[in-house]
Amino acid sequence: MHPAFLGLITIILGVGGCIGYFWASNFFLDKVLFPPRGPDAGRNINRANMIRPWLFLAPAVFALGLYLAYPVVETLRLSLTNRVPGGGYEWAGLENYTQMAGDPKFREALFNNILWLIVVPALSTVFGLLAAQLTDRIKWGAVAKSIIFMPMAISFVGAAVIWKLVYDYRAAGEEQIGVLNAIVVSLGGEPTAWLTVPFWNNFFLMAVLIWIQTGFAMVILSAALRGIPEETVEAAIVDGANPFQIFFKIKVPQIMGTIVVVWTTITIVVLKIFDIVFAMTNGQWETQVLANYMYDKLFRANDWGVGSASAMVIMLLVTPILVWNVYNARKEMR
């Protein structure tokens, strides 16, 4: 069967199934199980209203449980076991973790990921704040915003190709077709294969993600800047503050909360970064990161124990943000 046809059937079945489920379960609840008629009408309405939320929630709770909650537990279990040839698992305790900790590739991945965690959220937020503040003050700001925001729509893989062209390297003396090397050569430098220079190549990969995430930071920070009460800025101007003082001493402190949200959101993206490294260097030349290390272990080395252990490391790094988000959400709901 042609996949497009299959897709169409799935849409019809999926959408029809969803609507059918919700309609039929509500119908059953109201007409058959607890009809709001007869001697028990009042009690039946109450009972129906107790059950109905769970009818609405059931598919979502099922999918969330199966696709996100269960895997956390299962990955934890897999990371503590080893696969026995021929099927089955045996308890391995922390063996996978110690094995992983001894793997130089893992240390490299952890080190690089920490580097990413420091550099990318910081620079994306700074560039985003800069872009937000500057574009808010000019007439063609909307167009400028659109352009800076645009990389958000481009896939990590597409961005990898775009930036590989920027970093392209030809031997010295040949015509350079990568912008970066062309600039270096025109300034009298030697062309360099940027992605193969250990340590520094990490920064060339990070540039790709910063390029993508700056737009996101800009959009959110720009909204926050516009939400600042004008009186505070006016008062500062009357008091003779210069534009830099207004920005750093009046505006930035007032949007600190939003800056933190942007920072943490980008941090989560960074922790999961996979495609850029996979497509540009695949972890060669000391550019390994955790998610790509995990993919290597799971699907190339077929080592589920160590692979799951490295996935748990990513989960562990995400956990503080998770707790902080939940704490804030609950505080806000009260």
Next chain:
Amino acid sequence: MDNIAGKKSSLSWAVNISVVALVLLWIFPTVGLFVSSFRTADQISATGWWKALFPTEQVVQLRTGDPDDLRVADGDGFIVTGNLFGEEGGSLSAYGVSSRDVGAFAPGETADMGDGESMTVEEDGSYTWRGNGEQISGRGQRVFVTTTTPPEFTTANYERVLFSGDRTDSMAKAFFNTLTVTIPATIIPILIAAFAAYALAWMDFPGRALLIAAIVALLVVPLQLALIPLLKLHNEIGIGKGYLGVWLAHTGFGLPLAIYLLRNYMVGLPRDIIENAKVDGATDFQIFTKIVLPLSFPALASFAIFQFLWTWNDLLVALVFLIDSSGDTTVMTRQIVELLGTRGGNWEILATAAFVSISVPLLVFFAMQRFLVRGLLAGSVK
């Protein structure tokens, strides 16, 4: 706002220039890919793409016709006439007769080659070569001409990538596969999430706060954790690798954001409307389908765009849940990564393939930017 004191900001020009620089920096890499996708392989490896936008100057070495055949007597010497470009035609902006100074003469000027020998080349390439019998013999005279080629672009790359059917280069199949993944994976989570969001926003039941907290928590759970457990599960229940598996996976991974966005939006709907409807005897199901769903259109659109961009641009989920060893179900992101491996130097194919893949999200982005921004704001600013 900064001008209320009545003076125009003296920083205005600096701001404009900085924004121009920032915008150029941000768009430059993408433009490079776009321009490269319209150039031939030879052009790409000969010059940087930024030079493609301007006419290029080239110096080529041409020869006059063979004097032994073509020379005609002219007074006490000989003369050879003809056109350097032959029948193809062309134009030149300068010429020279010695490799030491290839652009010594403007068209129409006469080059003195010593001992009475001379050469005159016109702009259209026609030349007159004079000299005595000894000079006008042997091989044709070398002439260096400087020609200007206007920018030249081709759509051949797109024809090759989209319509050639070549197994390694073709994106047509991957394009449809991506579409097949994307559309159900966008529509199904919206429906499931909308019902759940309504329950979380407008129904009162024990455990509601806990569920909302759980969804906020699941928002940040890395999907990396789900890869092996779910692949194992899919294999056990017989789905294996395929479209069904990838649709389900995208649905599961997209749900937390969908529920979160939609619930936040629905909570903000006016309470009166919903309570009036309840008083009038409408059931929750009717309130949801007739009132809440239509009113929530902006939030639905925001999430739809997110999910569309995310599923279209995804590589990891497709690699794990969809693409089997036959490669028939490959998606565009995967195809591009393959091309990076096999055709790392063939920028014309790579650039075109990448641009085919990013053009659809870019169209969606520019058409629906409003909803995207709104969704981002609802999703992260609290």
